[in-house]
Amino acid sequence: MVAADGARSPLRDLAGIAVSERDTGHVGLVTTVRVAAPHGEVARQAFLPGGPLAFLPLAMDGDEQHCSIVWSTSPAEAERLAGLERKALGEALAAAIDHRLGEVTVLDEAVGFPLVQRHAERYTLPGFALVGDAAHGIHPLAGQGVNLGLMDAAVLAEELLAARQRGVMLGDERVLARYARRRRGDNAGMLALMDGFRLLFGARHPALSLARNLGMSGVDRLVPLKRLLLQQATGQRGRLPASCR
Numbered sequence: 664m665v666a667a668d669g670a671r672s673p674l675r676d677l678a679g680i681a682v683s684e685r686d687t688g689h690v691g692l693v694t695t696v697r698v699a700a701p702h703g704e705v706a707r708q709a710f711l712p713g714g715p716l717a718f719l720p721l722a723m724d725g726d727e728q729h730c731s732i733v734w735s736t737s738p739a740e741a742e743r744l745a746g747l748e749r750k751a752l753g754e755a756l757a758a759a760i761d762h763r764l765g766e767v768t769v770l771d772e773a774v775g776f777p778l779v780q781r782h783a784e785r786y787t788l789p790g791f792a793l794v795g796d797a798a799h800g801i802h803p804l805a806g807q808g809v810n811l812g813l814m815d816a817a818v819l820a821e822e823l824l825a826a827r828q829r830g831v832m833l834g835d836e837r838v839l840a841r842y843a844r845r846r847r848g849d850n851a852g853m854l855a856l857m858d859g860f861r862l863l864f865g866a867r868h869p870a871l872s873l874a875r876n877l878g879m880s881g882v883d884r885l886v887p888l889k890r891l892l893l894q895q896a897t898g899q900r901g902r903l904p905a906s907c908r
Contacts, residue, residue: 664791665819667812670781672797680783680793687778687802689714690741692734694773696756699765701727706806709760713740716759719806730764732756732773733803741775778802782854786843790834792819799850802857811850814907818845821904845902 666674675682702720704727709716714735723729734744734756744752749769757767781800786793795812819842826838 665794666791666797667794667816668797670779670796670800672793674791675783675793675797678788678791680785680788682781682783685780687735687780688737689735689778689802690738690775691778691803692732692736692741692744692773692775694732694752694769695721695771696730696732696753697768697770698728698730699767700763702730702764703727707760707763711736711759713737716756717803717806718756718760718764729770734759735778735803738775738777745773745775747773780854782851786847787836787839789836789839792839792842794819798846799854801854807853807857811853814849814904815846817904817906818842821906 664674666672666678668674696718698718702718704720706720707718714737716735717733718730719733720727721729721731734741736744744755747755752773753767753769756769757765779800780802781796783793783798786798794815796808798815799811801808801811822838822842822845823833826833826835831838
């Protein structure tokens with residue numbers, strides 16, 4: 664059995680697998696918008712004092728003028744924003760990214776949900792495996808949650824196919840342990856990295872802000888380091904499953 668049933672996985676609970684949780688102190692406000700200028704299939708993110716705001720491109724109606732919004736902010740500010748009329752919320756969204764996409768029209772109700780970082784204490788039991796959000800939950804700061812889940816699925820599939828070719832039972836604990844070894848460490852590293860980014864970009868002290876900005880500018884100029892970070896973010900480091908090479 665593969666539990667891919669989300670962050671509050673009933674299957675994980677039934678299996679008795681414990682989860683470590685930490686409230687990030689943020690609420691993710693989500694909605695869908697139409698923007699005046701084409702997004703060009705580019706995701707944009709603004710690092711604001713209260714938390715990051717992401718405009719994520721959507722393919723809708725054959726144009727490039729729809730985005731999904733994830734605004735990570737304090738519970739009080741999320742409640743305030745969700746209570747705005749759609750026109751006022753659109754104006755706030757446009758101003759928050761310096762009007763780079765022109766006028767913003769809010770199309771759906773804005774809904775908030777607590778951002779909680781989670782990590783299962785183990786990924787497998789005999790005949791049972793966790794993948795995706797059932798195994799780990801990450802702050803949406805860099806949009807890595809889906810990537811991690813897809814890599815979980817690819818690695819698990821590769822290990823199960825290899826077991827079948829060897830004539831080993833698919834639920835064998837040793838087979839599933841190989842999946843867990845390949846994924847849990849990588850996922851833990853990404854959770855820690857994103858938490859570090861969250862704290863860094865949330866810092867309001869002028870000295871920390873200056874150090875952060877200088878550091879990011881330096882990374883942009885150091886091509887080998889930049890490439891390493893990109894490879895980590897896009898899942899191109901380590902022992903990749905064949906389907907991802």
